[in-house]
C-alpha cells in the first residue's frame with residue numbers, strides 16, 4: 001500500500017512497534033505533506049461555507065469574511081492582517097459560542113502573537129458595538145489594560161461589526177495566494193524551530 005505522497009508504508013502498526021528509522025521516515029513524509037498542503041485546509045473550509053444561511057443579516061458568514069478581508073486590503077493593512085480578517089469567523093459553524101478561539105488556533109504560528117490574540121478574543125470585543133441589544137456591551141472590560149486591548153477593539157470596529165451590509169467585496173480567489181504564502185512561511189518557521 002502506498003502512502004498519499006507515493007511512498008511505501010512502514011510495517012509497524014503501532015507507535016511502539018515503529019523503529020527509530022520508521023520515525024525518521026514518517027516524520028519526514030508527514031512534514032513534507034504538511035508543507036505542501038499549507039493553507040489548503042482553511043481555504044477549503046471557508047469555501048465550503050459559500051451558501052450557509054445569513055441569520056437575518058444582509059450577508060452570510062462567507063460574504064462577511066470576504067468583506068472584512070476586502071476592507072482590510074483597501075485600508076492598506078498588512079497581508080497577515082488581511083488573512084486574519086478573512087479567517088476570523090472560519091469556525092463559526094463548528095462552535096458558534098467558541099468560534100474565536102478555534103479561529104485563533106487555526107491562525108496560531110502563522111500570525112503575530114497580537115493578531116492571534118485579537119482573533120481569539122474578538123467575540124467578547126464585538127459585543128461592545130451591539131448598541132441596541134440586550135448583550136453585555138461591557139464584557140470586554142475584563143481585558144482592560146491588556147497589551148492587545150486596543151488592537152482587538154480596532155479590529156472589531158473596522159473589520160467586523162461594520163461588515164454586515166452589501167459591499168463590493170473581492171472573491172476568495174483574490175486572497176488565496178496570501179493565505180498560502182502566510183501558511184507556507186509559518187510551517188517552514190515552525191519546522192525549523194521544532195525539529196521534532
Ligand SMILES: [Fe+2]
Pocket residue numbers: 088089099100122123
Ligand atoms: Fe466572530
Ligand SMILES: [Fe+2]
Pocket residue numbers: 064088089160
Ligand atoms: Fe465577524
